[in-house]
Amino acid sequence: MSLYDIDTPFIPIHRLPAALVEACLDRDLDPEKLLRGTGLFMDDVQRGDRLLQPAHCFRLIDNASRLGPAELPFLTGHRLFPGNYGPAGAAWTNAANLLDALRILERFASTLSPLWWPRLTMEGGGARLYWSNACGGAANAEFLNALMMTAVSSFCQWLGERPFPWHYAVPGRVKHPEQYAVHWGPNLQENSRSCFMWIERDSLLAPWPRSSASAAASAIAQATQNSSGELKGFVAYVDHHLMETIDQAPSMEKLAMHLGVSTATLKRRFKKHDTHFQARYDQVRQQLAIDWLTRQGLSVEEVARRLHFHDGRNLRRAFKRWTGVLPSSLLGTA
Amino acid sequence: MLALHLWKLLATLLALNLILIATLMIGTVKDWGDIDWLDILGEGSVTLMALAWWLFTLNSRPAGAVTNWLAMGLALLFLGTFQDVVDEVITLPEGHFFRGGLESTLTPCGLILLTVGLFHWHREQRVFNQRERKREQFYREYRLQDQLTGLGDARYLQQQLQLMTERAEREGQPFALLLLDIDHFSVTNRQYGSQECDRLLRELSELLLLNLRRCDLLCRYAGDRFAVLMPGTGQLLAREQAQQLANAVQHFAYKTAQGESLFHTASVGLALNPPTRREQLLTVATQSLLQAKEAQAPRQAA
Numbered sequence: 001m002s003l004y005d006i007d008t009p010f011i012p013i014h015r016l017p018a019a020l021v022e023a024c025l026d027r028d029l030d031p032e033k034l035l036r037g038t039g040l041f042m043d044d045v046q047r048g049d050r051l052l053q054p055a056h057c058f059r060l061i062d063n064a065s066r067l068g069p070a071e072l073p074f075l076t077g078h079r080l081f082p083g084n085y086g087p088a089g090a091a092w093t094n095a096a097n098l099l100d101a102l103r104i105l106e107r108f109a110s111t112l113s114p115l116w117w118p119r120l121t122m123e124g125g126g127a128r129l130y131w132s133n134a135c136g137g138a139a140n141a142e143f144l145n146a147l148m149m150t151a152v153s154s155f156c157q158w159l160g161e162r163p164f165p166w167h168y169a170v171p172g173r174v175k176h177p178e179q180y181a182v183h184w185g186p187n188l189q190e191n192s193r194s195c196f197m198w199i200e201r202d203s204l205l206a207p208w209p210r211s212s213a214s215a216a217a218s219a220i221a222q223a224t225q226n227s228s229g230e231l232k233g234f235v236a237y238v239d240h241h242l243m244e245t246i247d248q249a250p251s252m253e254k255l256a257m258h259l260g261v262s263t264a265t266l267k268r269r270f271k272k273h274d275t276h277f278q279a280r281y282d283q284v285r286q287q288l289a290i291d292w293l294t295r296q297g298l299s300v301e302e303v304a305r306r307l308h309f310h311d312g313r314n315l316r317r318a319f320k321r322w323t324g325v326l327p328s329s330l331l332g333t334a
Numbered sequence: 335m336l337a338l339h340l341w342k343l344l345a346t347l348l349a350l351n352l353i354l355i356a357t358l359m360i361g362t363v364k365d366w367g368d369i370d371w372l373d374i375l376g377e378g379s380v381t382l383m384a385l386a387w388w389l390f391t392l393n394s395r396p397a398g399a400v401t402n403w404l405a406m407g408l409a410l411l412f413l414g415t416f417q418d419v420v421d422e423v424i425t426l427p428e429g430h431f432f433r434g435g436l437e438s439t440l441t442p443c444g445l446i447l448l449t450v451g452l453f454h455w456h457r458e459q460r461v462f463n464q465r466e467r468k469r470e471q472f473y474r475e476y477r478l479q480d481q482l483t484g485l486g487d488a489r490y491l492q493q494q495l496q497l498m499t500e501r502a503e504r505e506g507q508p509f510a511l512l513l514l515d516i517d518h519f520s521v522t523n524r525q526y527g528s529q530e531c532d533r534l535l536r537e538l539s540e541l542l543l544l545n546l547r548r549c550d551l552l553c554r555y556a557g558d559r560f561a562v563l564m565p566g567t568g569q570l571l572a573r574e575q576a577q578q579l580a581n582a583v584q585h586f587a588y589k590t591a592q593g594e595s596l597f598h599t600a601s602v603g604l605a606l607n608p609p610t611r612r613e614q615l616l617t618v619a620t621q622s623l624l625q626a627k628e629a630q631a632p633r634q635a636a
Contacts, residue, residue: 026528027481069481071556078520079528158524178488182515182557186624 003234004110006136006273007053010231011114013040014048015083016076016147017057020064021045023075029067036063054115054233058137065143070176073143074183077150085111087222092155094216098164099204101156102127104216108223109134110231116144117236118152123295126200134233136273145170145195150183153197160208167198193290193323235273235280242284249308252277286322289315294330303327339392339405346388346409353417353436360432361424369423377419384412400454407448414440468546482532483539486553491561494551498563499612510572512562513603513619514542514579517630519558522598526590531558534588534596545582547575561619569606576602601626 004010011017017040024034031042038059044050064072082093088108095101105112106120106129117134120127129152131145149168157163168184169192180188232240241258242250255277256266270276285307292298292306304315319327336343388408395401418437426433469485478490486494495511502509516538523531535558542552542560551563562579564572583600590596603623605615 023528026532070487074557075528078523154520157520163520176488176556178556178559181620182555182559186620 001230001232001237003232003237004054004114004135005234005269006055006058008135009051009053011052011054011057012048012084013044013050013052015085016080016115017052017060018045018048019080019083020060020072020076023072023079024064024068026075027069027072029064033067034063035060038063054135054137057115058140061137061140061143065140070179071183073146074150074179077147077183078154080147080151081112081155087219087226088112090219091216091223093159093210094212094219095159095208096211096213096216097205097208098156098160098199099127100211100216101159101208102129102152104220105129105152109236110233111223113148113151114233116148117233118148119240126198127204128196128198130194130196132195132236132239133273133275134236136235136275138274141195142170142172142174146180149197153184159210160206161210164199164203169194169196169198171195194287234269235275238280239284242281243288246284246288246307250281282318282322286319289319289327290323290330293327300327335393335395336389338397339401342392342402342405342409346413349409349413350416353413354420357417357420357424357426357432360430361421361426364423364425368425374419374422377415377422381412381415381419384408384415388412400451400458403447403451403454405451407444407446407451410440410444410447412444414444467548468543468550468552470551480554483536483554485539485560486551488553488555488561491553491555491563494553494563495612495615498565499607502565502607507566508568509607510564510567510569510575511605511607511615511619512564512572512576512579513555513616513623514560514562514576514583515601515603515623515627516558516583517599517601517627519598522596526596530590534598537588538583538586541582541586542579545579550575559623567606569604572604572606576604599630601630 021031021034021042025031035041038056040050040052040056040060082089085092088104088111091108092101092104092112095104102118102120106118109118113134115134115137117132119130119132121130122128131148133141137144149166153164153166163185165187166184167187167189168180169189171192171194173190174180174188177188238255241255245254248254252263252266256263259266261269267276270280289303289307292303293300298306300312300315304310304312307315309315309318316326319325388405388411391404391408392401395404414437417432417440421433421437478487478493479485480487498509501507519531522534535554539552539554539560542562546552546562547564549565553561553563555561562575564575567575580600580602583598587595587597601623603619603621603626605619605622607615610618
């Protein structure tokens with residue numbers, strides 16, 4: 001497993017950056033203002049052969065969302081795929097059905113969605129695709145949520161040749177509800193505690209007209225050889241690791257040891273991504289707490305024990321600080 | 335825009351120089367102690383503002399007769415006030431034309447020309463207002479304009495809904511909100527690309543404008559969804575209008591860059607005030623639109 005940071009140059013400019021720039025040019029944005037401070041030139045975009053750091057992409061998104069119209073993340077999302085994503089993209093395009101497509105997206109996320117990390121969970125009634133920070137960029141969360149969720153639902157609609165009844169949940173209140181209403185339909189939940197798109201089981205397994213099993217298999221084999229499936233964003237990796245090792249009482253020191261670096265180096269690495277250990281740890285514990293309390297129906301005392309709180313009172317207090325409400329108000333809201 | 339007005343800029347700069355040189359030749363420069371700085375500050379700021387008005391006007395207007403009137407008026411105003419500042423630092427001989435006379439000629443002439451210009455500008459604006467009426471009714475807000483179609487956006491629609499509700503209450507008139515959405519737009523977007531779709535939206539907005547009454551207002555809500563605000567309209571009339579718009583869209587043969595004809599159908603949702611309250615209008619119209627989509631195509635187009 002190798003990790004990329006906010007300053008690792010590995011994102012081909014012809015993917016998300018070019019799609020965003022093209023959408024901006026369609027809306028008559030001034031290219032000079034759009035690329036200001038990004039270190040990019042229109043030449044690079046047209047040639048399409050440069051590798052960008054995520055930081056470059058975040059600055060581009062900053063500029064675009066400041067200068068562009070409210071529909072920009074949606075327009076960009078509609079044109080993000082199929083594009084040229086190599087074997088991972090070919091595997092995705094040849095997915096057998098919606099569930100297969102979502103699994104391929106999660107597996108090759110470092111190629112298909114390197115800036116914004118998808119995580120698939122299967123739960124009772126359907127599939128849930130969570131989106132979070134891969135390697136910083138939390139300041140652009142609203143833009144990236146809108147962009148990536150539009151990209152996934154738009155591309156799946158094209159592959160399946162029919163629209164799917166997605167339900168969406170985003171944190172906070174959206175600034176332009178009309179854009180969401182038109183591009184996503186009526187099923188949007190605002191002020192959610194995490195960002196995800198959810199779909200019922202019925203839609204997951206119907207075969208897709210464009211799929212080819214053998215093309216998909218060879219593409220997956222190639223993509224796996226390229227080891228793009230092994231690459232992961234630093235923040236996404238830390239979140240994942242903390243979640244996996246939650247029963248071993250994670251700490252800064254244990255994480256540093258796991259990554260084979262000193263705690264000082266680890267601290268600097270967190271700072272580079274505009275976050276810190278406690279923030280990641282709290283984020284993971286919050287998600288697990290919500291999950292265990294609502295969907296698994298564990299008691300507050302039990303959740304407190306598993307998340308290494310001294311007692312239920314401490315968990316209640318921390319929970320109130322993270323989410324603004326007490327755990328009791330969540331019971332039965334899955 | 336400034337490049338359109340090169341000769342006006344040059345002529346004014348030349349006049350500025352001539353006045354300066356002539357004043358220097360005739361008069362003598364004052365001592366530091368004799369200069370009244372308060373006067374310079376006051377008159378200087380008037381000069382600078384006249385210059386700013388002149389530049390703004392030139393930079394925002396195409397060439398033409400109305401622009402010439404405005405530009406000449408503001409230029410004379412600027413020159414007059416400039417000369418006024420200059421004679422604060424240069425003593426001119428008593429009784430000479432340049433002492434007071436020049437300024438008292440230039441400034442009033444400038445004001446007269448400016449007045450003529452403003453009068454014609456007002457007439458010109460009336461012509462434009464006629465044309466823009468279905469886009470903005472009687473309220474203009476350039477920040478709330480959709481870049482693609484030049485129509486008002488969703489926030490502009492919200493403002494207009496507010497104004498319309500107030501007016502409807504005052505006059506006891508009903509009004510209708512109509513949402514119109516193109517069917518299978520995303521398929522066209524995938525097949526023909528975003529640039530064709532942008533042009534399609536622009537042409538559709540023109541088409542819809544043509545099919546509206548003078549009192550109606552068209553906005554681009556978002557994406558491929560348009561909103562029409564129809565004052566003094568009850569249920570029957572609103573349904574008729576909705577059907578007419580849907581028919582117009584259905585019969586519109588959009589030509590792609592390759593010359594291929596594309597046809598689209600549209601689904602329409604309606605909400606009426608009364609009975610629906612203002613805050614609920616958009617929700618009700620959206621629900622009605624989604625029902626129409628469902629009925630129109632069982633596959634439900636997004």
